[in-house]
Every structure is written in structure tokens, then in C-alpha cells.
Amino acid sequence: MHIFLTILAFVLGGAGGALIAMHLGRPVTAGKPAPYGKRMIPVLIPVLLLGFVLRFLPGLGKVFASVLLAAFCLVCEGTNRGLEKRDGKLLEMAFVFRIPASARMQYIDLPACRASLVRSAQISGIVSALIGAAALVLLDQKNLLISQIVTGVILTAAVTIADIVLAKSRGKKGAAA
Amino acid sequence: MTIEVLDVCKSYDGKSVLKNVNMNISSDAVIAVAGARGSGKTTLIRILLGLEKPDSGQVNLLGDYKYAWINAGTVFQEDRLCPGYTAVENVAMVNAKLSGRVARQSLEKLLPPGAADKPVEELTPAQRRMVCIVRACIIPSDVRFMDEPFFGMTEEEKERSIRYIRETIAHTPLVLTCLPEEVPSFCRVYPLD
Numbered sequence: 001m002h003i004f005l006t007i008l009a010f011v012l013g014g015a016g017g018a019l020i021a022m023h024l025g026r027p028v029t030a031g032k033p034a035p036y037g038k039r040m041i042p043v044l045i046p047v048l049l050l051g052f053v054l055r056f057l058p059g060l061g062k063v064f065a066s067v068l069l070a071a072f073c074l075v076c077e078g079t080n081r082g083l084e085k086r087d088g089k090l091l092e093m094a095f096v097f098r099i100p101a102s103a104r105m106q107y108i109d110l111p112a113c114r115a116s117l118v119r120s121a122q123i124s125g126i127v128s129a130l131i132g133a134a135a136l137v138l139l140d141q142k143n144l145l146i147s148q149i150v151t152g153v154i155l156t157a158a159v160t161i162a163d164i165v166l167a168k169s170r171g172k173k174g175a176a177a
Numbered sequence: 178m179t180i181e182v183l184d185v186c187k188s189y190d191g192k193s194v195l196k197n198v199n200m201n202i203s204s205d206a207v208i209a210v211a212g213a214r215g216s217g218k219t220t221l222i223r224i225l226l227g228l229e230k231p232d233s234g235q236v237n238l239l240g241d242y243k244y245a246w247i248n249a250g251t252v253f254q255e256d257r258l259c260p261g262y263t264a265v266e267n268v269a270m271v272n273a274k275l276s277g278r279v280a281r282q283s284l285e286k287l288l289p290p291g292a293a294d295k296p297v298e299e300l301t302p303a304q305r306r307m308v309c310i311v312r313a314c315i316i317p318s319d320v321r322f323m324d325e326p327f328f329g330m331t332e333e334e335k336e337r338s339i340r341y342i343r344e345t346i347a348h349t350p351l352v353l354t355c356l357p358e359e360v361p362s363f364c365r366v367y368p369l370d
Binding site: 100102 | 226229248249253257260261262267271273
């Protein structure tokens with residue numbers, strides 16, 4: 001059960017972190033996004049919540065919530081850092097044309113932040129193992145520690161493999177064009 | 178809709194770029210803002226697009242207009258195309274309702290066969306300008322702003338692009354910028370010193 005909860009929390013937290021970072025990083029005023037510091041607020045809130053979650057949540061909810069918050073923070077921060085590398089002129093273009101959010105994410109945001117997004121997701125996998133293990137220790141379920149750590153390592157490996165596969169498919173598409 | 182430019186002034190670091198610019202862009206206007214390099218053509222377009230604020234003066238939208246901003250198909254001074262994506266993808270991305278097939282059909286009116294499906298960095302500079310022109314013309318807009326759209330084109334390519342622009346956006350106002358010696362014959366000239 002804790003393996004399923006860890007994977008679910010990792011996916012939800014990571015996807016939520018990336019989407020919120022991209023939403024907050026949209027061009028709002030004259031083609032410019034909100035300042036970096038302001039966009040980091042969603043990262044800070046879960047960090048503050050983490051201690052509360054580890055201390056007070058009952059049962060395996062502790063594992064789920066701590067992995068969710070950790071993945072959210074790390075991926076949101078990584079995505080925000082990557083979004084800083086976007087070409088400001090492309091953002092102005094997106095603003096002037098009122099490009100749909102999905103197209104902006106696909107063509108401008110993701111190419112700019114892919115590397116740091118993948119790196120932060122890989123780190124999230126390892127952190128999921130550690131923080132999940134800490135939660136299990138607090139729950140006095142030390143017999144589940146090994147499987148928790150293996151799950152984190154598998155998540156990291158899965159992110160790496162998915163990145164390689166996506167890069168190859170993009171390369172093939174480009175070659176075909 | 179009419180765009181009214183009233184006494185617009187803009188300066189950077191104490192150097193005046195635009196001084197008391199007045200202009201009316203009505204629904205049938207086809208205006209060439211002609212000036213030398215550094216005369217403020219791009220700054221004027223950026224102010225019209227709301228990307229810069231004038232130091233003084235106003236840009237007003239007159240008449241029955243549904244947006245708070247100017248809904249403009251734009252060719253920027255630089256290409257501003259997304260690298261790694263094809264010409265078709267770069268054009269189709271600007272509107273969710275626009276299919277790749279429609280984008281390709283429009284691009285094929287200007288580009289040589291096969292070029293529409295190449296990544297934009299493999300196109301010549303003139304072909305990239307053509308992609309920008311198609312991107313600006315293909316979406317429904319209330320006005321078109323084109324900042325030196327024919328830069329780097331041969332006479333034949335320029336003629337072809339002008340023909341495409343005139344056929345595609347016959348009934349929308351157009352403001353383009355160019356050097357004084359390159360004003361297209363179908364435009365009313367607005368000289369910028």
C-alpha cells in the first residue's frame with residue numbers, strides 16, 4: 001500500500017508543481033511574467049507544512065502527504081528555475097498573439113525548463129525514498145523501509161528512462177521532418 | 178475601430194526616440210511608417226502593442242471595440258519563431274482553432290515546396306520572415322503591425338509577400354515599418370524623423 005501511495009503522491013505532486021509553476025510563469029504584464037521571488041511562494045508553503053504533516057498525520061497518510069509535498073516543492077522550484085531561461089522575446093510574442101496556455105507550455109515553457117524539470121524530478125525520486133522512509137520510521141514500520149527506498153530509486157530511474165525515450169522520439173520526428 | 182495616437186513621446190536614457198507622434202489608424206488604413214534605423218519605428222510599434230508605455234501622450238481605441246488591448250497580428254523586428262519546431266507548427270501554435278493543414282496551405286503560397294515542414298532554423302532568413310508574415314496574417318485580427326517585414330528578401334520574394342499580404346488581409350488596417358527608400362507603393366507614408 002505504501003508503494004502505491006508513494007508513486008501516486010510522486011506523480012500528483014510533480015505534475016501539480018510543474019503545472020502551477022508554468023501557470024505562475026505565464027506572461028502577464030507587457031509580455032513579462034511575475035517576478036521570480038513571487039513565483040516561489042508556492043514552494044515555501046509546502047515546506048512549512050512538511051513538519052506538520054510528519055508530526056501529526058496518522059498512518060500511511062503521513063507517507064502520502066510528505067512525498068506529495070516534497071515532490072511538489074522540488075518540481076515547482078526546478079520548473080521555476082528553468083522558466084527563467086525562456087527567451088523574453090518569445091514570451092512577448094506569446095503575449096501579443098494571446099497564444100493558448102497549452103501551446104505556450106508545449107512550444108516555449110517545456111523546451112526551456114525540460115533539463116531542470118527532469119533533474120528536479122530525479123531528485124524528487126530520491127527524496128521520496130528518504131522522506132517516505134522517515135515517515136515510516138515515525139510510524140514504527142521499519143520493515144517497510146527497504147521497499148520504500150527501492151520505490152524511490154525506481155521512480156528516479158523511470159524519470160530518466162522517460163526523458164531518454166522522449167528525447168529520442170523528438171529526434172526521430174525532427175529527422176522525419 | 179480607430180486607433181488614435183496622440184502626442185506620443187518616448188525617450189531612453191535621456192535620448193528622445195519619439196517626439197509628439199500623432200497618427201490615426203482607421204479601419205481602411207494602410208500605413209508605412211518610414212524612417213532611418215534608430216528613428217523610433219520599433220518603439221512606436223511596441224507602444225501600439227502595449228509592450229512599452231509612452232513617457233507622455235496616449236494611444237486610444239475609438240469606436241465599438243470588444244477588447245481592452247489591440248488584437249493585432251504582428252511581425253516583430255526579429256523573427257521570434259520557436260526553434261526546433263517546423264514552420265507549420267510555428268504558425269499553427271498561435272490559434273487553437275488553426276489546423277496544421279490550413280497553416281501548411283498558407284505557408285505553401287510563399288515558401289518553396291517542402292520548406293513548411295522543415296524546422297525554422299533550417300530556413301533562410303527571408304523564408305523565416307515569410308513564416309512570420311503568414312503567422313501574422315492567418316489569425317483573425319483587428320489590425321496588423323509589421324516591423325520591417327521584408328528585411329533580407331529579394332525583390333521577387335518581396336513582391337510575392339506583398340501579394341500574399343494584400344490578398345489575405347484586404348479589409349484590415351495595416352501598419353508596417355520600413356526604410357524611407359523601401360516604402361511599398363500601396364501604402365500611405367508616415368515619415369518618422
